[in-house]
Amino acid sequence: MSIDLQSVSTRPGGLSPVAVSRRDQFREWLDLHAGRLFIAPAVTLILLFSIFPTIASLVIAVSRVKLSGEGFRFRFVGLQNFTKLFAGNDQIHFLGRFNEMSVIGWVLIAATVGWCLRWLWRQWRAGFSFIGFVGRLITIFALIGLAVVLAGTALSGNAWGTLGTTMFYVIVGCTVQFGIGLGLAILCSQQIRGKNFFRVVFFIPMMITPLGVGYAFRMVADPTFGPFAPVWQWVGLGTFAWASDPWTARVFIIIGDSWQWIPFIFIVMLAALENVPRDYVEAAQVDGASGTQIFREIVWPAIIPVAATVMLIRAIEAFKIVDLPNIMTSGGPGIATESMTLQALFAWRSNDFGSSASVAYLLLFVTVVLCASFFNFVVLKHIRKDQGT
Amino acid sequence: MSDTPAFRPQAQPGLMQRLFEPPAVGKMAPVTAVFVYVVLAVWTAFVVFPLYWVFITSFKLPQSVSQGPFYLPFVDFQPSLHAWNDLLVKDWEDTLRAFVNSVIIALGATALAVMFGSMAAYGLARIQYRPKFGSIMLFVVILLGGVVAAVMTGLDWKIVFAVAFALFVLLLRAVSRFFVRTLSNGDILFWMISQRILPAIVVIIPVYMMFQSMGLVDTHFGLILAYSVTNLPIVVWLMHDFFAGIPLELEESAQLDGASRLFIFWDIVLPLTRPGLAATTLLTMILCWNEYLLAVFLSTSRAQTMPILVAAMNAGDRGILWWTMCVVIVVMIVPVVLMAVLLQRFIAKGVLTGAVKG
C-alpha cells in the first residue's frame, strides 16, 4: 500500500460550499425537516381515520341519528343509548337476564372484591403512587363490574348477553389456544424428523380468511351432510343440531377460532423456545435435571415475556371477534353466540347508529381497560424482570 | 476377588427403563417419541381436514353435497368442474372483478401502510421527537369542539375543520411556549401501536359518513385508505425493532459523508432491513386480502373484494351454494398459502423480535 501523492491530491479539498441552487435549497429544507416528514404521513392517517372517527363516534353514541335524504341528522339524547344497554330494553341483549342472585354468584362477587382489596393493599405496602392507584381503581372497577354481570346471569342460571359472550371468547379462547399452541411448539422444538413440514402445515390456518374458516367449519360440522354425519348417526345424535344449543354453538365457534389462531401462538412460541440459549439447557442436563425440571426452571422463565406479549396480542384481536359467529351461527341460537362487535354490526344494519356506536364504545372501553391492565400489571412486569431492572 | 465395584459395567437396563428413559442426552425415549408423533399427526389431520373438505367440495355437484357426506373423489363421488365452470367461465366477469379488486386493494393498502409505517418507525427509532403534551391536549380539545360544532350546527364539516385547524395553529403559536411537559419517542410509538386495540366497529360509522361525503364509499381508494390505517400499527411495531437493530455507525458514517436523512433511509436502511420488510409486507398483505368487516361497510358493488364474493354465495332463501363458495375460498387461499409457505421463516423471526422487545 503506497500512497501516490500526486494522484490523490488532484481532487481539491476544502469545505463544501453551502447549497446555492434552488434544488439544493429544497433538499436542504427536506433534510432539515426530515424528522417531521418521517412521521407526518402516519400521524396524519391515524389522526384522520382513527382518532377523529373515535371522537366522532362518541358524538354518535350520545345522539339519535336519522338518515334524511341527503345526509345524516343528529339529535343529542345524552346517555340514553348507554342507559338502554345497561338498564333499559337492551339490558338482556347486552348484559344478560338478571334474576335473583345465586349463592355461587355472591361467592364470586365476594372473591373478586376480596382479591381486589388484597391487591390494593399490596400496592399500598410496596409504595403508593397516585397514577398507579388510579390505574388500579379503573382495573378494579372493570373487574368487579364483570364479576357482577357474570354472577347475576350465568352463575344464577340465566342467559348472559353479548358482553358475557365476548368475554367467553376472549378468556376461554385465549387459554385453550395458548395451551395447545405452546404444547405443539414444545413438541416441535424436540429433536423430531420433519420439523419444517410440521412448521409449515401448522402455520397455514393463520393465512386463511376468517370468512373461509367460518364456512369451512360450518360445512364440516354439519350434522346431515358434513363428514362426521355418520358418526353423529351412530352415536344417536343424528337429529341433534349443534347450532341450536347455546353451549355447543359457542364451543364450535371456539374450535373454529382456535383452528385459525393456534398457528400464531405456535409459531411465536416455537421461535421463543428455539431462542432459549442452548448453554443453559445443556448445563442443566449435565447437572442431571429431568425434562420437566428443565422446562420449569430454565425454559419457562426465559419465554415468559414472549408468552405474555403473545397473549396480549391474541386478546386484543379476540375482543374484536365477529366473522366466525356471524357466519357459523349468525349470533344464534337467539343471542347465545353474538359478540359485541356483531351486536354493533346488527344495530348498524337496522340503521340504529346510536346503539351501534354505544355498543362499540363499550367494547372499546372493556378492551382498553383489560388490555392496558394486562399490559401494565403482567407483561411489563415480566419484561422488566427479564431485563433485571 | 475384585474390590473395585465402582468400575463394574452397568447392569443391562430393564424393559421399562428402555422404553421410558432417553437413550442419550437430546434424544427421546421410545414412548415419548411415539406420543410426540401421534400428537403431531393428529394435529396435522385437524389442520388439513377442513381445507381438504373445502377443496373436494369445490368439485362436488349439488347433489353430492346434499345427499350426505362423500369423502373421496372418484371413489364415492364423481368430481365435476361445474362449480369452477360457473365461476370462471360463466360468471367470469364478476369473479375477475372481485379478484382484481382484492389484488388492487391489498397491494395498494400494503404499499401505503408499509411505506408510511416504516417511515414513522424509522423516525421513531432514530430521531428525537419532543412534542409538547399541552399542544396535543389543545389539538384534541379543538378537534372535539369541531366535531360537536359540525354535528350540532349542521354546517359543512369541511368548513368547520378548516376553521378548527386554523384556530389550532393560531392558538399553538400563542400559547405553546407555556407548555413544559414533553412526550418522548416511546410515548409516540406506544400511541401508534395502541391504535391496533381500537375495534374497527368503533370507527366504522364515522368513517363511512366521512367517505360518503368525500365520495370514497365503494371505491378502491377508500378501502385502501381504511386498510392501510388499520394495519399501520402492525407495520410500525414490527419495523421499529428492525430499524433499531441496524448498527448506528452505518448511518453516522453516511451522515458524515454528506448523505441526507431521506437518502440514508432509502439507500442504507431499507436495503438492510429487507428480510423484515418482506415479512411485514407479507403479513400486511394477508390481513388486507382476508379482511371482511370493513369491506362489508365500505364496498357495495364496484369495489367488492373476494371475501364479499364468498359471502355472496350465501344466497339467502336458496340456501348456501357450497360448491361455488368453496371454489372462491380455494381461489382466495392458494396465492396466500403459497406466499406464506415461501416466507414463513421470516414471519416467525419478525414477530418474535417484536414480541420480545415489546
Next chain:
Amino acid sequence: MQTDIRVPVQFDKVAKSFGAVKVLEELSLMVEPGEFLVLLGASGSGKTTALRILAGLETASSGRVRIGDRDVTETLPKYRDVAMVFQSYALYPHKTVGENIGFPLKVRGEAPSAIEAAVKDAARQVELDALLDRYPRQLSGGQRQRVALARAIVRRPSVFLMDEPLSNLDAKLRGHMRAELKHMQHSLGTTTIYVTHDQVEAMTLAHRVAILEKGVLQQLDTPRNIYNDPANLFVAGFIGSPPMNFLKGTLKDGRFDMPGGSMGTSLKHSLASATLGLRPEDARVVPAEGAAIQGSIYTNELIGDHTLITCDVQGQMITVKATKDFAGQPGDPMGIEAGTAAAFVFDPSTGARLR
C-alpha cells in the same frame, strides 16, 4: 498543493454531560495543521465523545469547536468536511467495495465517471483495485479496514477522524496497518485525530498524544516527552509496558526511604508519604550485598530478548528488566539499583508529580 488542505482543529473548553454524568470536562486543545494527534485513554475516559463532538455526531454541552477558521459547534456533520473511520468500519453490507468507496462522492452528486476514476484511484492507494466488485462479507478483516480507509481518503476531507480503527485486527496485521497508516498520513498531510486505548499505537503513530482520564485532559505532549516526563501518576502508570513500578515510602530531603531500601532522587523535597516511580528498564539487577534496595526474586519470566524479574522487597513488588541470560531461581536474594535521574516522585494524595 498540500497546504490548502492542512487545517487546524481547536477544542475550546468543550464539555459534555449526559444528565448528571460528566463525560468531558472543559477540554481545550489545539491540533496543528497536518498534525497526527492521538487521543489516548481507557474506556469511559471521554476520548470517543470528544471525537464524536468534533464529527458533529454529538453536540457539546458547552464550549466551541473550530475546524480551520470556521466555528463548527452547531454545524451539521455533513458540512464539517471530516471523514471518519469507525471501529467497526461501518461498511455498507449491501454495497460492493467500489460502491462503498464511492458513496461519499455519490451523495455529493458527482458524475459517475468522476466517481469511478476517484474510486479506482483511492482503491489503488490501499491495494484494493482487484476487489472492487466484492462485498464486504467476502473480505478479510484487514481488507475491510482498507476499504474504510479508502472511503475516507476518496473525497480528500480537511480532517480525518479515526475511532480505534485497528482494534478489530489481529496483532500481526495491526502492526502492519499501523505502519501503513502512519505513512499514508505523512504523505497526505491531512490533519488526523485518532482515538485509541492502545499505548503502542499512540506512541508509534502520534505527533502528539493527548491522554484523557475521566473526561479530564491529563497531558498533551509528544510521545517522547510523555514517556520521559510524565505529568502525573496516572500518565506515568498508563504509558510503558511493563508498567512503571510504584513504591510507597517517605521522602526526606530528596532521599526516598522504603522498607528494604532507599535511593536518591534529583529532588530536594521532604514528604511524609511519597510514591516513587521507577521504570523496569531504568533499574539494574545487582548482587544483594550492599545494594540500595534489597529483596528476593519472586518470579522471573523470559520474554525473548530480555527477562522480566519481579522482586519482592518486603511486600512491595518491583519489576526489573534484565538480560535474556539472567539465571536466578525464585527465592534467591537480589539487589536493585537505579540512577537518580530515573526516579520520578509523586504525591500519592493528589497524584501530582514533584519536580
